Amino acid sequence: MNEITLNIKFFGGFRKFGEGLSFAVPTGSTIATIKAVLLEKLNGETLVLDSVLANDNEILRDDDILNSDASLSILPPVCGG
Amino acid sequence: MSATIHASLTSDKINIQGAYDFVADDAHGAIDVFVGTVRNLHEGQNVLGITYDAHEGLAKNVFTQICLEAQSRWQGTKIYLSHYNGELDIGGISIIIAVSSAHRANSFEACRYIIEEIKKRAPVWKQEHYENGRSEWLPGHSLNEANSE
Known part of the structure; x- marks a missing residue:
């Protein structure tokens, strides 16, 4: 099975887990x-x-599919201002 | 033609006069300025300061989008928006929104729209630091909701 590597960057409440996390998932996840x-x-x-x-440009929807390595961010609920 | 929107995320001290100067216009008879500051109390706890965190690229995109929406709804407005990213003490300025228009109603309404949308949609987070030594990331609005609208 082909896999892709994801680098997930953390913000806000996820910072307690560090700067981010890398892991592999099946292509087409x-x-x-x-x-x-x-x-x-x-x-x-x-x-x-x-x-x-x-990603760096937009929020991804649950049914979006990834077919190649990607750098993503996990965004918790926001509270700017 | 000069720019009519400034939208930024900054780690420099926010300059109120700079915001005012950007939106000032001889054809505009109203300037509304909203300044958000760090207060010393939250739900009964003494606050010493706040650390702001933001996804820089996305935040700038969302700020610009919100300003464009406001300008579309209240045409002819000039808008300055700057949000702080980093650590602030009590009284520090976290955000400034300045809007100018020919008449006051558009400035008030556009300014209110921008701050309310930022709170719901901009990828910015804040961690409060308390007098008892604890720190806590504040809850907020899920972008799941914003993304499904």
């Missing part, structure tokens, strides 16, 4: 699947459930 993997790797951190994954 959906964002929903990647969030499930992240939930498991972060020991069931429920903040993942209220968070979104984004």
Whole structure:
């Protein structure tokens, strides 16, 4: 099975886990699947459930598919201002 | 033609006069300025300061998008928006929004729209530091909701 490597950068409440995390998932994984993997790797951190994954330009939807290596960010609920 | 929108994320001290000067216009009879500052109390806890965190690229995109939306709804406005990123003490300025328009209603309404949308949509987070030595990332608005609208 072909795999892709993801680099996930952390912000806000995820900073307690460090700067980020890298892991491999099967090519063609959906964002929903990647969030499930992240939930498991972060020991069931429920903040993942209220968070979104984004690339440098936009927020990705749960049914978006990744076919190549990517640098993403996990964005927890926002509270700017 | 000069720019009518300035939207930025900065780690420099926010300059109120700079925001005012950007939106000042001889054809505009109103300037509304919103300044967000760090307060010393949150839900009964004494706050010493706040650390702001932001996804720089996305935050700038969202700031610009929100300003464009405001300018579309309240046409002819000039808008200056700058949000701080980093550590601030009590009283520090976290955000400034200045809007000018020919008449006051558009300035007030556009300014209110921009700050409310930033709170819901901009990828910015804050960690409060308390007198008892604890620090806490504040809860906020899930971008799941914003993304599904």
